[in-house]
Amino acid sequence: DHSHAVVIVGAGAGGVAVASSLKSRCPDLDIAIVEPNEVHYYQPGWTLVGGGVFNANDTVRTVASVIPNNVKWIKAGVAAFAPKENMIVVDGCRTIKYEHLVVCPGIKLDWNKVEGLSETLGENGVTSNYRFDLAPYTWELVKNLKKGKAVFTQPPMPIKCAGAPQKAMYMSCDHWFKEGVLNDINVEFYNTGAVLFGVKEYVPALMEYIKKYHANLNFEHQLVKVDGKAKVASFKKVAEPDAPLVETEFDMLHAVPPQSPPDFIKVSPIVDANGWIDVDQSTLQHKSFPNIFALGDAINAPNAKTAAAARMQAPVVANNLLYERGVQTDKAIYNGYGSCPLTVERGKVILAEFGYGGKILNSMPTWVLDGTKPSRLAWYLKEKLLPPIYWEGMLKGREWLAKPETQHINK
Ligand code: FAD
Structure with a gap:
């Protein structure tokens, strides 16, 4: 046996x-x-x-x-x-x-590599489609957000489904666009990598949606810390790892964890x-x-x-x-x-x-x-x-x- x-x-x-x-x-x-x-x-x-x-x-x-x-x-x-x-x-x-x-x-999803993230997932507007139990919370947040700031993050490669961090952003923006509230929402994408998508043929069509949704692209910024109560996300600059962290407030944060x-x-x-x-x-x-x-x-x-x-x-x-x-x-x-x-x-x-x-x-x-x-x-x-x-x-x-x-x- x-x-x-x-x-x-x-x-x-x-x-x-x-x-x-x-x-x-x-x-x-x-x-x-x-x-x-x-x-x-x-x-x-x-x-x-x-x-x-x-x-x-x-x-x-x-x-x-x-x-x-x-x-x-x-x-x-x-x-x-x-x-x-x-x-x-x-x-x-x-x-x-x-x-x-x-x-x-x-x-493996390394949730703990981002300080404070595990503790606040599922509350304070912090979510991730990378977990079965949290994907419904993403939709709750999207439906309820009428104004403010929505932040979407992408960790270092390799990750599973490298497009999923930005898919979360597009699906959210599409809802806000159709509800007529997108103009009151500031959308930010923080990607550890230096490009929107690794195969260049797909980038022009994706950029059209970035423009349509007036999303701000921040490349070479890695999410390293989340303060759920204060609603602040902190990023390390890949090119200047010793520089002070870049902090941003959010009303909604869709975080994708580092993977190994x-x-x-x-x-x-x-x-x-x-x-x-x-x-x-x-x-x-x-x-x-x-x-x-x-x-x-x-x-x-x-x-x-x-x-x-x-x-x-x-x-x-x-x-x-x-x-x-x-x-x-x-x-x-x-x-x-x-x-x-x-x-x-x-x-x-x-x-x-x-x-x-x-x-x-x-x-x-x-x-x-x-x-x-x-x-x-x-x-x-x-x-x-x-x-x-x-x-x-x-x-x-x-x-x-x-x-x-x-x-x-x-x-
Ligand atoms: P998994 O399907 O994750 O299975 C691994 C299995 O191994 C699990 O059942 C686990 O319990 C088991 N296991 C773990 N540790 C042990 C152990 N010690 N002993 C025994 N068993 C163990 N893919 C697409 O093709 N298209 C998409 O649009 C897409 N979107 C995605 C969106 C999200 C949000 C996510 C999270 C993933 C997405 N993927 C997508 C990726 C896809 O789900 C994975 O690439 C795929 O599931 C990988 O298959 P796998 O068998 O390697 O791992």
Whole structure:
């Protein structure tokens, strides 16, 4: 019982998709998935919860309901890895052996790296779409704000869904615009980075919305401190770290926390010098331990950390793991695809789709959908199609939108 052909760490977007992908290729494979939580979140929905479009309950299901049939759920947290012994250690010092291991524990939200933030989240006008329980509070604040100052922040990269900090701003501004109160609200975006979006093709269309919403852009400013009671946010200047902090008052603050690899990953023998899981960016196979694969937000491949990326990675991992087991004859290649539907107003999305090196990878011909322009079709995709594609496609191993390139290997 304490040994399985395949062990998967984490039943999030990546873990459940890989389990299903493996089962759809190889129904008899003995798989166990290790996950301590009872619930599984559809995090891409949280932007729309904060924008008053989805209910929070639309974005959560029980882990039991998303794990595929005939996959064993080990309800525990993984504490350590012993890759030379083909073994992991779970809470309580139980060990589990594997022939192949898939690691996908997601990313850690470092709320405590911003002084005073944790204490005031959910009150004093301080919120974040990065937490299931707080995204509804974002919408409460947006509905109630009629005048004053709204501040939106973005931490250092890498983060999951790099567009989400500004999506929160656009959705809020769109509501204020339509309510006719935007002229009485001062909107500020403080980004630790130096650009609005990392792939330049999308910036001009985003800038049109920055102008429409008369939002002020403050680059290279990192949120380091929040005083909830006084309603003051403090920023470090990236270029002048020793200069006095820049302080600003707010009526509403949407904060996105700094992010890092989970602690048990960071200290493990399977990571690179920065603490991310060290994989080949094309095959997603571990660079030192060939019987380990990884995907999702915790890997060191330079793709955009999104569920869309995990959707493309899962069949690559399933294919290449089965190649290692002698079941599959071709290797699959991941091209770095990730996607970020930038919700610039209710009803329109700028659909950023790109791979390694910022190469644009549109999933539709541009005459149908030009991702660099705001589009109603892309909003429809985000609101109506992507949730069922996630729950019924990706999590069930039906890979409608995720056919990886394969490379024939002569054995
Ligand atoms: P997760 O889905 O986070 O799952 C990780 C799992 O590992 C969790 O179940 C966790 O409990 C488990 N785990 C953690 N520690 C352990 C342990 N010690 N042992 C065992 N299991 C453990 N993506 C998009 O594609 N489009 C979007 O529009 C989008 N918008 C987003 C908006 C917001 C506000 C947020 C927060 C995210 C958004 N994302 C979006 C990103 C997307 O949700 C993630 O990239 C995706 O969930 C990553 O999948 P994952 O499997 O790596 O991690």
